[in-house]
Amino acid sequence: MNLSEKRIKESLKLYFVMGSVNCLKDPATVLQEAIAGGITLFQFREKGNGAKTGYEKISLAKKLQAICKQHDIPFIVNDDIDLALQIDADGVHIGQEDEDPLKVRKKIGSKILGISAHNLEEAQKAIEHGADYLGVGPMYFTSTKTDIREVKGPEVIKIIRMNDIQIPIVGIGGIKQNLARNVIKAGADGVAIISAISQSPDPKLAAKQLLNEVEMAF
Numbered sequence: 001m002n003l004s005e006k007r008i009k010e011s012l013k014l015y016f017v018m019g020s021v022n023c024l025k026d027p028a029t030v031l032q033e034a035i036a037g038g039i040t041l042f043q044f045r046e047k048g049n050g051a052k053t054g055y056e057k058i059s060l061a062k063k064l065q066a067i068c069k070q071h072d073i074p075f076i077v078n079d080d081i082d083l084a085l086q087i088d089a090d091g092v093h094i095g096q097e098d099e100d101p102l103k104v105r106k107k108i109g110s111k112i113l114g115i116s117a118h119n120l121e122e123a124q125k126a127i128e129h130g131a132d133y134l135g136v137g138p139m140y141f142t143s144t145k146t147d148i149r150e151v152k153g154p155e156v157i158k159i160i161r162m163n164d165i166q167i168p169i170v171g172i173g174g175i176k177q178n179l180a181r182n183v184i185k186a187g188a189d190g191v192a193i194i195s196a197i198s199q200s201p202d203p204k205l206a207a208k209q210l211l212n213e214v215e216m217a218f
Contacts, residue, residue, distance in 0.1 A: 003074060003090070003112060008133055009168040011041040011074055012190035014211045017172070019046035019078075020060060022198040030203050031064055035071045037207025039197070040190070042068050043093055043114075045078035061087055076114065081107055093135060096122060101129035116172075118152070123160045127167055135192060136160065138173025139183055142194075154186035161187035177209055184217035 003011065016031075016039040023030045031042065044064055046057050061077065065087055068075040076091045077084035081104055084092045091112025094104055105113055115126035116135045123134055138151050157171060171183035172192035180191045191214060193207075200206035 003132075005132070005168065008112060009189045012133060012168055012170040012188075012192075013040045013214055014038060014207060015041040015043065015170050015172075015190055015192040016197055016207070017043040017045050017078070017192050017194045018198045019044065019048070020052055021046075021048045021050050022194055024199055024201070027060065028063055028067060030198055031067050033203040034197050034207045035067070035073060037197075037204040038211040039073065039207050040211075041074050041076065043076040043078055043192070044089075045093075045194075046080075047078065058083065058086065061089075065089065074112065076112060084108065084111070091132070101126065101131065105130040114170075117160075118150075119156060120159055120163055120165075123165055123167075124163075127165065131167065133168040133170060133189075134160075135170050135172050136188070137171060137192075139171045139191075140174030140176075140179060142174035154182045154188075157183065157186040157188050177206075177213060180210055180213045181217040184214055190214060 016034050020027050044061050046052055052060055065075045074090040076093050077089045078093050079098050081092055093114035095116040112132045114133050114135055115131040117123040117126050126134055136157050139154055141151055168189045170190045170192045171188040175191045176196040183191050197203050197206045
């Protein structure tokens with residue numbers, strides 16, 4: 001699935017990021033419910049204490065990918081380039097401390113490349129290195145990621161946009177209901193959500209409410 005910039009922008013609207021360690025129930029169930037609630041893009045992020053590895057990780061990735069395919073939801077893999085290539089994912093997302101983006105681009109060809117950026121300088125560099133979209137954050141405090149950078153909030157997206165950067169941007173980090181609109185108003189094309197959906201007793205409702213908030217903010 002080679003997505004145009006326009007389609008990537010639209011797909012970022014409600015970007016669900018999840019691995020088994022983030023869920024209160026079976027990850028496949030959580031994903032299905034989140035899709036029913038209206039998520040537009042999915043990232044498989046199997047990291048943290050108790051994360052699956054080896055065959056178990058591949059098996060879970062394939063299971064979740066099949067669900068996404070059924071519903072025409074692009075499937076992105078976080079940081080594991082070999083896994084992304086092995087299962088023919090739609091793209092990969094890498095952080096500032098991960099593999100060199102130029103090498104990643106060479107490996108993945110025309111697949112989607114998302115790169116995390118925390119400030120204007122990193123955003124400019126990511127674009128030079130071939131990013132198709134930027135994951136900008138952290139927007140708010142989050143306990144999901146242990147290596148969290150300083151929280152700068154939606155203001156950092158405003159700064160990036162003021163410097164004439166038009167690339168699709170998704171805000172990430174601690175975003176939950178009633179906070180998503182500020183991220184969109186700052187200039188993001190969407191919000192990336194982990195625990196506000198994965199830890200919700202009703203992922204479908206959580207996704208639906210977040211999507212509604214995002215759409216109302218445009």
